[in-house]
Amino acid sequence: MHAYKLTAKVPANRRLVLEVPDGIPPGLVEILVLIPESATEIHELEDRIDLEAFRKAKEEPGEDIAGEDLKAELDL
Numbered sequence: 001m002h003a004y005k006l007t008a009k010v011p012a013n014r015r016l017v018l019e020v021p022d023g024i025p026p027g028l029v030e031i032l033v034l035i036p037e038s039a040t041e042i043h044e045l046e047d048r049i050d051l052e053a054f055r056k057a058k059e060e061p062g063e064d065i066a067g068e069d070l071k072a073e074l075d076l
Contacts, residue, residue, distance in 0.1 A: 007052065050073075
């Protein structure tokens with residue numbers, strides 16, 4: 001058994017659509033949902049989502065982002 005961590009935001013219609021990594025073969029999977037219990041946990045989750053988006057954007061060609069601008073954007 002392998003474990004993959006995927007992060008998603010549940011929309012108002014509560015229908016979740018995920019894109020899974022190429023390493024996950026077609027077939028049956030079990031999904032575990034973790035719900036943040038506090039505002040702190042929600043902010044930590046949002047920060048991780050922002051960081052993952054940044055990492056993806058960094059892999060794609062585009063304009064450079066200054067380190068200080070990034071820190072300000074992520075409230076670090």
